Amino acid sequence: MQGKIIKGIAGFYYVHVEDKGVYECKAKGIFRKDNTKPLVGDDVQLEILSEEEMTGNIVQILSRRSELIRPAVANVDQAVIIFAITKPSPNLNLLDRFLVMMKSQDLPCIICFNKLDIADPAQQEHLRSIYEPCGYQVLFVSAKEAVEHPETLDPLRQILKGKTTTVAGPSGVGKSSLINSLQSDVCMETGEISSKIERGKHTTRHSQLIALSSGTYIMDTPGFSSLGLFDMEKEDLQQYYPEFAEYEVECKFGGCSHISEPVCGIKEAVKAGKIAKERYENYKLLYEELKSKKKF
Ligand code: GDP
Secondary structure (H helix, E strand, O other): OEEEEEEEEOOEEEEEEOOOEEEEEEEOOHHHHOOOOOOOOOEEEEEEEEOOOOEEEEEEEOOOOOEEOOOOEEOOOEEEEEEEOOOOOOOHHHHHHHHHHHHHOOOOEEEEEEOHHHOOHHHHHHHHHHHHHHOOEEEEOOHHHHHHOHHHHHHHHHHHOOOEEEEEOOOOOOHHHHHHHHHHOOHHHHHHHHHHOOOOHHHOOOOEEEEEEOOEEEEEOOOOOOOOOOOOOHHHHHHHOHHHHHHHOOOOOOOOOOOOOOOOHHHHHHHOOOOOHHHHHHHHHHHHHHHHOOOO
16 A cells, blocks of 8 residues: 655654555664665555554655755655745745755745735735746735635645645744645545644644645644755855846856955846845845855
8 A cells, every 4th residue: 555654753654545544654674774764755655554553564665756854854846935924024034045945955935925914015016026036936815814715725725736845934924824724625534634643832843744635745844943054055055046047147257156246247136126135135144154154
């Protein structure tokens, strides 16, 4: 039987099998020999020990499409990053940090701004004008309105459908409210999952996938607020700013860092309003951070 690991804790793996439920499994010793450890997100082959108790053994890990380092999870297709348009107003440095981190791991990112119901349209347009020109899909939603009008979340559902998505964002932006409304769609189907796996604040340190519908999983990304850029050279940072590419040709010096060099296409584009000032200012901050970082 085939399933997907949705949670791993203390040597046990919880494997979701469509139309059946969640099996509590152990990984057989064979994995230790070839130095692979099952990861949350892995598609695995199971050997059932007891249908009644829903227990089994993982006997094979199917080949991974991708593997993220932080958080450690396999087969993630994309990230949805959630911020509030207001209350709290978005920390764009944190947003850019996340976008850079995901781009450096080749993971597509979608930006979702919540609390549309209390937002000033000018704030909304401002955020759109910063991120859409960079090539990101930007959604505006209201978890609050979605309670009465669930169809307002359809564009988000469409993005999630059939994929495994890591959902990230600082606290207070409405992540739980949004995840709850997406989950309530399938509450009946996944009821058994929630009863098998305790959910709650104390379990959020562990990465865990939530099954939404057939082949659709989301993962709440823990530890988001202190996102460090890891293993990155300051010279590589610029390649994770998609909007820089078309202006680089104007730089006089090869290997221009766009910080202090004269005749810089990026700085000119910022002056001309073609690259958002906010993005460039955050680029400089991250560049300085990488410059002063000790290797670990
Ligand atoms: P989390 O910390 O990101 O998981 O955020 P929560 O889902 O706990 O929400 C934080 C606060 O924002 C709560 O008081 C929610 O009621 C409120 N909230 C969440 N979504 C919305 C929304 O769309 N509009 C408004 N006005 N408030 C919201």
